[in-house]
Amino acid sequence: MPVMGGSSVTRFRRVDGSDASSFRELRLRALQSDPQAFGSTYEREAQMPHSRWQTWVDRSSAGDAAFIALAEANGVVIGMAGGYQPDGKPHERVVWGMWVDPEWRGAGVGYGLVGAVEDWAIQAGALRLVLWVVETNHGAVDLYRKAGFIATGETQALPSDEFLEEVLLSKPIGSTQSDKRT
Numbered sequence: 001m002p003v004m005g006g007s008s009v010t011r012f013r014r015v016d017g018s019d020a021s022s023f024r025e026l027r028l029r030a031l032q033s034d035p036q037a038f039g040s041t042y043e044r045e046a047q048m049p050h051s052r053w054q055t056w057v058d059r060s061s062a063g064d065a066a067f068i069a070l071a072e073a074n075g076v077v078i079g080m081a082g083g084y085q086p087d088g089k090p091h092e093r094v095v096w097g098m099w100v101d102p103e104w105r106g107a108g109v110g111y112g113l114v115g116a117v118e119d120w121a122i123q124a125g126a127l128r129l130v131l132w133v134v135e136t137n138h139g140a141v142d143l144y145r146k147a148g149f150i151a152t153g154e155t156q157a158l159p160s161d162e163f164l165e166e167v168l169l170s171k172p173i174g175s176t177q178s179d180k181r182t
Helices: 017-033 042-046 050-060 109-123 138-146 175-181
Strands: 003-005 008-014 066-073 076-084 092-100 128-134 150-158 161-172
Touching: 008 109, 017 042, 017 050, 017 066, 017 076, 017 092, 050 066, 066 092, 066 109, 076 109, 092 109, 109 128, 109 138, 128 138, 128 150, 138 161
Parallel strands: 092 128
Antiparallel strands: 003 008, 008 066, 066 076, 076 092, 128 161, 150 161
16 A cells, blocks of 8 residues: 655555564664653663564564564655564454654554554454554554544553553454444
């Protein structure tokens, strides 16, 4: 699903085994740029060996249990979003690690990344997507609400900063969505 960003076309794709270095670079940039948006820290992840990044990408490049989408413009990776199946919940997928380069925000890239994760989750047979978002991250909250997520009422402290609170958002997908359309 291409999105126009100026004169370039943004493309969304699932990671493959060759993406470990570019994923690491993007993730570390995201953790530096917007540390309050993540449950991890730059310091923690910068210390991870290349083999950990490779395993992360390999595990997310195929199958129904884990997924990472990358957004590219002009051959440069400008955004990411992941998904995974939580233990004991075969019909649920969790969106994680969503980030778009600040120069590309507002151009539809975030919406495209959420759509890529949702498409993967539907193909995997999920019926619900959930995600945690810092409640003061108004841009992200607005994006998720426009994408159909609603607040569940659950909150928790952000793991990387106990002074920030996250809210749990949820969205029905898959056959529950098609059931509502008929």
